[in-house]
Amino acid sequence: MRYARIPDQTIRRLPLYLRALFLMAEQGQTEVSSKDLSEHVGVHAWQVRKDFSFFGEFGxxxxxxxxxxxxxxxxxxLRLDSEKKAVLVGVGNLGAAVLSFSGFNKYNLTIIAAFDADVNKIGQTVGGVEIRDVACLDSVGELNATLAVITVPGQVAQAVVDPLVNVGIRGILNFTSCRLIVPDQIRVTNIDIGMDLASLPYYI
Amino acid sequence: MRYARIPDQTIRRLPLYLRALFLMAEQGQTEVSSKDLSEHVGVHAWQVRKDFSFFGEFGxxxxxxxxxxxxxxxxxxLRLDSEKKAVLVGVGNLGAAVLSFSGFNKYNLTIIAAFDADVNKIGQTVGGVEIRDVACLDSVGELNATLAVITVPGQVAQAVVDPLVNVGIRGILNFTSCRLIVPDQIRVTNIDIGMDLASLPYYI
Structure with missing residues (x-):
């Protein structure tokens, strides 16, 4: 089936629907109304129906x-029907938390390798993933990973991203506050906890 | 000045503009075009101009x-012109990473207290914040905090949120995969690293 006509705004909401559907499935729910989904995602029910109509589902x-x-x-x-492999660079507190996070499986995502510069960490295992030497980022090319999670200090972010892009990483989840410079075809999602917290006071 | 007419979609983009503006200021930039901002935020330049026109700025x-x-x-x-205080509950790897995060200040946000159940952590200091006993969540009422960051294991998330809401917390940044049940007037932002990573394969 082709879904070529799906607008970008709808695509951006699909992961939100997916998370809501996972929560419902966990609770044993087998059917869901557009109104119920709309409350999870924070859009109108008509928007939910319109979004799903793009891929031929009318409820x-x-x-x-x-x-x-x-x-x-x-x-x-969302191309999550086959496993996607990710690597993580920077095993500080945040990197260790991401490696220990159990919520990637249901999205068919696997972190297959982690990298750090600290010789005391290299060879250790966190969340079932062995930590390798960040000097060996070139080896990512052999791992068939297409995604990278960047949890290094900001000042070295660009320096780890450049070799990753060279060996085939095409999607980056950037937890640093640095704006990464990458070729046009590489997708970067910036995570900013400060900004997320700063979004709340307007509403309270 | 009143900004009553600003649509919710615009409000949602304001933190993204703000983050971009902080990056520009750090780089010494004093003026910015709508096109440059649009590239940071991922919307069209006309959308930037329209968003800012709601508060009387036409460039x-x-x-x-x-x-x-x-x-x-x-x-x-965004009501970030005065300091907003936050507490954090759950000082595991993720909580420690949030406490050590230096990016809250520029948003006028301060984490003033952290809580954990582990007696070995209580009394310790992480990121300049002393860890208190989670049994004393009631004390948050005396701290004039309105925001909370929840980094506990999912199964105890609701149990820590209920007392926080009772003592005046009105905005919650929820890092657990649990859907929190709170009164209507409480705002919850759910962070899901799995979902963020799962958004990438579509584009790569």
Whole structure:
């Protein structure tokens, strides 16, 4: 099935729907209304129906959408229907927390290697992942990883990103406050905890 | 000045503009075009101009916006023009990383207290913040904190949120995968690293 017409705004909401659907599945829920999903995601119910109409799912009146079917559709669109491999660079507190995070599996994501510059950490295992020498970032090319999580100090972020891009990393989750410079075809998502917390006072 | 007419979608983008403006200020930039801002935030330049027109700023043709003036305007709208106090509950790897994060100050946010259940951690200091006994969450009421960062294991998240809401916490940054149940007037932002990483494969 082709989904070429799906607008970017809808694509951006799909991960939010997916997270909500995972929560519902965990609670044993098999069907969901657009209204229920809209409350999870923070949009209007009509927006939910419109978003899903782009991939040919219109829901059944009075019943709604089937949780498992909808989950599979969204995973396919987001290219999460096959395993995607990630590496992590920087095993400080934040990096260790990410490595220990158990929520990647359901998205078909696996962190397969971690890197750090600290000789005391190299060879250790955190969250089941062995820590390697950051001087060997070139080896990522042999791992078939396409994603990287950057949890190093800001001042060395660009220096670890450049070799990663050279060996095939195409998507980056950047936890540093640095703006990374990457080729156009590389996708970077910046995480800023300060900004997330700063979004709250307006509403309270 | 009143900003009552600003749409929610614009409000959601303001923290993104603010982060971009902070980066520009750090690099010594004093003026910025809507096009430059649009590239930082990932919207069209016309959207930037429309967003800022809601608070009466139209920019100067060929020059753009003044970085410091725009920063102040956005901080005022987001109610970041006075200090907001936060507490953090759960000083594991992730909690320790948040406490050590230096990026809250520029948003006028301060984490003033941290709480944990581990007797070995209570009394220790992480990121300049003393760790207190989670059994004493009631004491948050005396601290004039309105925000809380939740970095506990998911299964105890609701149990720490309930007392926080009772003593005046009104905005919550939730790092657990649990959906928190709170009164309508309490604002919760859910952080899901898995979802953030899962958003990337579509684009790469």
């Amino acid at each position: 059944r009146p009075g019943v709604g959408y089937q949780v498992s079917w909808l989950t599979d559709q969204i995973k396919t669109i | 100067r043709p060929g020059v753009g916006y003044q970085v410091s003036w725009l920063t102040d305007q956005i901080k005022t709208i």
